[in-house]
Amino acid sequence: MAIWSGHFPLRSYCASKCTQEPDCVSLLYNMANGSCDLFNVIYDSDNGGDIDYYWVLEDRGTRWVPESCFTVANCSGITTDGEYWVYPTVTNRKRTKIYCHNLPTEPSHFISLPKTCVFTHHDRTNWIIWMRECQSSITPPLKQAEFLKVKIQIENMIVNETDYTFISTGSSKRKFGKIKDCNGRHFINPCPHFSKATIDTSGTGLIIDPRIEFGRLPGSTHTAVQDFERSALGDQISFTCAGWCGSCGPISGPIRFQHSTEFISAADAEAIICHK
Numbered sequence: 001m002a003i004w005s006g007h008f009p010l011r012s013y014c015a016s017k018c019t020q021e022p023d024c025v026s027l028l029y030n031m032a033n034g035s036c037d038l039f040n041v042i043y044d045s046d047n048g049g050d051i052d053y054y055w056v057l058e059d060r061g062t063r064w065v066p067e068s069c070f071t072v073a074n075c076s077g078i079t080t081d082g083e084y085w086v087y088p089t090v091t092n093r094k095r096t097k098i099y100c101h102n103l104p105t106e107p108s109h110f111i112s113l114p115k116t117c118v119f120t121h122h123d124r125t126n127w128i129i130w131m132r133e134c135q136s137s138i139t140p141p142l143k144q145a146e147f148l149k150v151k152i153q154i155e156n157m158i159v160n161e162t163d164y165t166f167i168s169t170g171s172s173k174r175k176f177g178k179i180k181d182c183n184g185r186h187f188i189n190p191c192p193h194f195s196k197a198t199i200d201t202s203g204t205g206l207i208i209d210p211r212i213e214f215g216r217l218p219g220s221t222h223t224a225v226q227d228f229e230r231s232a233l234g235d236q237i238s239f240t241c242a243g244w245c246g247s248c249g250p251i252s253g254p255i256r257f258q259h260s261t262e263f264i265s266a267a268d269a270e271a272i273i274c275h276k
Contacts, residue, residue, distance in 0.1 A: 001266040002028075002037040009034055011055075018057050023273045025065055026056045040271040041065075041085050042095055062276040067093065068154045069100035069107035075274035079104040083112065083269040088154050094259050097205060097269045099149055101165065110149040110166060111257065115200035117147045121172070121180045122194040124245065133184035133244065134191035142194060145174035152257060157206075159255040178217065178249030179241045185222035186242035193226065195241040197248075205264040206257040207234035213252040214239055220246030235260055 003023060008014045011029045014036035018024040023040040030036075030053050042056055042065060065087050066072045072084050084100050086109075087093040099110040126138040149166035150159055161176040181195040201207055210230070214237075216223045223246025228239040241248035 001039070003040050004036075004038040006036050007034045008036050014038075015055065015057065022063070022275070023271070024057065025063060025273060026054065028054050039266070040273060041266045042087065042093075043266075044094060064274050065093075066272050066274055069098060069103065069109050071274065072100055072272050073103045073107050076272050078272070085266070085269045085271050086154070088157065090154075090156055091259060095264075096259070097264055098154070109152050109154045111152055111201075111204055111206060112149050113147055113201065114203040116198050117150070117176075117200060118144060118196075118198045119147075119174050119176070119179050120144045120194070120196045121174055123180055123182045126182065126194070134188055135183060136192060138194055143172040143174060145171045145176075147176055150176055157257045159257070161255065175249070177214075177255045178247055179239075180245070180247045181223070181241040181243045182245040184242070185244045186224035186226065186246075187222070191242070193240050193242045195248075197237070197239050197241070199237040200235065201257075201260075202233075202235040202262065203264075204235075205260055205262050207260040208237060209256050209258050210234050211252065212250050212255060214249060215251040216243070217247040217249050217251065220248075222246065223248065233260060233262070235262065 014027055014029040018027045018038050021038055024038045026039045026042050028037040067087055067089055081101050081103055085095050086098045088096055099112045101108045101110055121143040128135055128139050146168040151163035152159055159176055164173045179195040179197045181193050183193050184191040215225050220243055223243030225248045226240045226242045230237050
């Protein structure tokens, strides 16, 4: 989404035009036809994936793009919470859509989750018959946490699993990425299990680091992850926890996000340009 488009015979003219525009931080110049497009965000490439004619002018003068919500607040004076483009250092300053919360006081960072991120738990309160394994039905309700936004640490993109600022109405306060099952030891077959984790990060431009493994959490016995699925793009993860009051979740470290191959339109968040 260009903030200005035109034609120049040389790239230097296009670059000069960018420096004259206070919100220009990058440009796309096509040497074949002389077209010049100026942008107020920094792309990994142009929309077609072609980086041959793309240049970044940010940090070469008196303007730069924010690395965090703290920078958004400090350099712009903006006090309205919302979706902003930030360029975290840990991502090699890739354009990242962040919901900045509490901008006027203590800015914090959230990822908005337009798709389903739900964690359903089965515990002792769901037993119909006390201490009987593999019951075919439950005493409702199952405890469920639906996250609409998830808090992250911008310096490392690690999820704050116990922040419940943006869970849906009626949700239980259950940790992001973790579920519990109390219906039976994992090796009993057949044995139904009612816990379920569903994580869908499509629409965010991010995925859970594919190096993160999921399994039985410490302190849980006779418990295992079952029916684990991860989409080819990595943006959809689902699994069931099978256990006799055991828990499942990330076992190779905390959940952290990294960039996906999904293209997110520049129009999906507000661009902030900082000036010296």
